[in-house]
Amino acid sequence: MPGLALKTSSSDEIIVCNPFDGSLIGAVRETDANAVDLLLKRARRGAQIARSLPRHQRSAILEKAAAAVEERKEEFALLIVREAGKTITQARKEATRCVNTLKLSAEEAKRNAGEVIPFDAYAGSESRQGWYTREPLGIITAITPHNDPLNLVAHKLGPAIAGANAVLLKPSELTPLSAIKLVEVLIESGLPDEVVTVAVGGADLGKALVSAKDVRMISFTGGFATGEAIAKSAGIKKLAMDLGGNAPVIVTENSDVDAAVEDCVSGSFWAAGQNCIGTQRILVQRPIYERFKTEFLAQSAKLKTGDPMDPDTDMGPMISEHAVTRAAAMVERAIAAGATLLCGHKPSGTLYPPTVLENVPAACDVLNDEVFAPVVILQPFGSLDEAIELANNPEYSLHAGIFTNDLTEALDAAKRIDAGGVMINQSSDYRFDAMPFGGFKYGSMGREGVRFAYEDMTQPKVVCITRLQR
Numbered sequence: 124m125p126g127l128a129l130k131t132s133s134s135d136e137i138i139v140c141n142p143f144d145g146s147l148i149g150a151v152r153e154t155d156a157n158a159v160d161l162l163l164k165r166a167r168r169g170a171q172i173a174r175s176l177p178r179h180q181r182s183a184i185l186e187k188a189a190a191a192v193e194e195r196k197e198e199f200a201l202l203i204v205r206e207a208g209k210t211i212t213q214a215r216k217e218a219t220r221c222v223n224t225l226k227l228s229a230e231e232a233k234r235n236a237g238e239v240i241p242f243d244a245y246a247g248s249e250s251r252q253g254w255y256t257r258e259p260l261g262i263i264t265a266i267t268p269h270n271d272p273l274n275l276v277a278h279k280l281g282p283a284i285a286g287a288n289a290v291l292l293k294p295s296e297l298t299p300l301s302a303i304k305l306v307e308v309l310i311e312s313g314l315p316d317e318v319v320t321v322a323v324g325g326a327d328l329g330k331a332l333v334s335a336k337d338v339r340m341i342s343f344t345g346g347f348a349t350g351e352a353i354a355k356s357a358g359i360k361k362l363a364m365d366l367g368g369n370a371p372v373i374v375t376e377n378s379d380v381d382a383a384v385e386d387c388v389s390g391s392f393w394a395a396g397q398n399c400i401g402t403q404r405i406l407v408q409r410p411i412y413e414r415f416k417t418e419f420l421a422q423s424a425k426l427k428t429g430d431p432m433d434p435d436t437d438m439g440p441m442i443s444e445h446a447v448t449r450a451a452a453m454v455e456r457a458i459a460a461g462a463t464l465l466c467g468h469k470p471s472g473t474l475y476p477p478t479v480l481e482n483v484p485a486a487c488d489v490l491n492d493e494v495f496a497p498v499v500i501l502q503p504f505g506s507l508d509e510a511i512e513l514a515n516n517p518e519y520s521l522h523a524g525i526f527t528n529d530l531t532e533a534l535d536a537a538k539r540i541d542a543g544g545v546m547i548n549q550s551s552d553y554r555f556d557a558m559p560f561g562g563f564k565y566g567s568m569g570r571e572g573v574r575f576a577y578e579d580m581t582q583p584k585v586v587c588i589t590r591l592q593r
Contacts, residue, residue: 135152135153136152136153137296139298141205141208142207142439142442143473151300156324156328159331162320163262163337165320167262167289170259173315178236181232181285181287182229182232199218199305200217203217208395208473210437210439213393213394213439220556223556224281224573227573231281232285238254239252240252254586257578257582258287262289263288263289264332264333264342266341267279269295269397270397270442272299273301273305278556278571278576282573284309284319286580286581288581292320292321294323296324296325333353334358347366361569363579364568365399365521365571366519366568368521368562369493370542370552372523372526373406373507373524374411374526375527376409377528377529378411380418384415385422386524386526388422388423388426390552391403391550392438395439395496396497396499397442398552399493399521400554402551403494403498404499404513406510407501408505409505426476428477441473441496446495447470450475451468453492454498456487457483457490460483462481462484462489463482465479466478475496481502491516491517492517507532511536514542520543521543521544521561521562522542525540533548542562543559543570556573
C-alpha cells in the first residue's frame with residue numbers, strides 16, 4: 124500500500140468494518156505519530172519530484188487516473204458501500220464525481236500558470252516588464268472525513284498534484300480503503316510514489332502531521348472541534364478548512380411545493396444525513412406549512428432504510444453506533460425541551476430512520492449545531508425577513524437553499540443569506556465539483572472546488588525585468 128510500507132514503532136492494525144453488518148472489510152497498518160520524521164523525509168523527496176514534473180505530465184497522470192477510475196467505477200462503488208455504508212446508487216454517483224474531479228484537476232494543471240504584469244501602467248515603472256507564475260507550496264497535509272471517502276480525497280489530491288505539490292494524506296481511519304485505492308490508481312497512472320504518502324491513525328498522528336514545520340498547508344474537512352484544535356497547533360502555515368454546516372432551506376408560499384418537498388426529502392436524508400451541506404432546517408411560509416409538512420412526512424415515510432447493497436434501499440446505515448447514539452441523544456434533548464417528534468427516531472444498530480421534528484426550542488443543540496444525521500427540523504415563518512434571520516442564526520454556514528417563483532425575492536434572499544452557496548429552487552445539498560465550495564462564519568476557511576483549491580495550493584512568484592538604459 125502506498126506510503127504505508129514505512130517501518131514505524133507501531134505494529135498495530137486499524138480494522139475496517141462494514142457499518143451495516145459489522146463484517147470485516149480489511150485492515151491497514153496504523154502509522155505511529157512518532158514516525159512523522161520518516162513521513163516528512165519521504166514527503167520532502169516527493170516535493171522535489173513533484174516540482175520537477177512538467178505541467179503536461181501532471182495533467183496526463185491525472186487524466187489517466189480519471190480514465191482508470193471510470194473503468195473501475197463499480198469496484199470503487201462497491202468499496203464505498205462496504206466501508207462507508209452509502210447505498211450502491213449513492214456510491215456510484217460518488218465514483219462518477221471522483222472521475223470528474225480528477226479530469227478538472229488535469230485541466231487545471233495546464234492552465235492558471237500566472238499572467239503578465241503591466242508594470243508600465245504605473246509611473247516610475249516604464250522601463251520594467253514581467254510576469255508572475257504560480258508555484259507549488261511544497262508539502263501539504265490533507266485530512267479527509269468518512270462520509271465521502273473517495274471524492275473528498277480526490278478534491279485534496281487532484282489540485283495538489285496539478286500544482287506540483289507533495290501530499291501527506293491522512294484519510295479517516297473509519298474509511299481508509301477508498302483513499303488508498305485511489306492513490307494506487309494514481310501511481311499506476313504514472314505518479315511517482317513519493318509524491319503522496321498515506322498515513323492512517325488517530326488524533327496524535329494528526330497533531331504531529333499538522334504541527335510539522337515543513338508542512339506549508341493543511342487542507343482539512345471535518346468537525347469544528349477538530350478544526351479548532353488544528354488551528355491551535357498548526358503554527359504559521361496556510362489553512363483550508365470545511366468545518367461542517369447547518370443548512371437551511373426556505374420554502375416560500377409562491378414556490379412549487381411539490382418540487383420543494385421532493386428536493387428537500389433528498390437533501391435531508393441523502394447518505395443517511397451524513398452530508399455537511401445536507402438540509403437540516405426547512406423554513407416554510409405559514410400559508411403552505413401544513414401542506415408541505417403533510418407531503419414531506421408522506422414522502423419521508425416511503426424511504427426504505429436498510430441494506431445499502433440493495434438497489435431499492437434509499438438510506439443505508441450511519442457510520443457507527445456511536446454516531447447514531449450522538450444523533451439520537453440530540454433528538455432526545457430536543458423532545459425533553461418541548462419539541463414535537465413527527466416521525467422516525469427509532470434507532471436499530473447503525474440504522475437510524477428519517478427523523479423529523481417541529482416546535483424545537485431555540486436553545487436546543489439539534490437546532491444550532493450540525494447534527495450530521497438523518498434529522499431535519501420544520502419551522503414556519505411569516506415574512507422573508509424572518510426566514511433570513513432564522514437561516515442566519517447558526518455559526519455554521521456552508522450552503523442554503525430557497526424555493527420561490529419570484530426572481531426578485533430569490534435574488535434578495537441570495538444576497539442576504541450568510542452562506543458560501545445559495546441554491547435557488549434547489550435544496551442545500553447541490554454541489555458541482557468545479558464551483559467554489561466553502562462556508563461563511565465558522566463554516567470554513569478557504570475554498571475547495573478544483574480551480575479554487577489549486578490557487579490555495581500554489582503561490583505567486585514575480586519575475587521583473589528592468590531594461591537598462593545605455
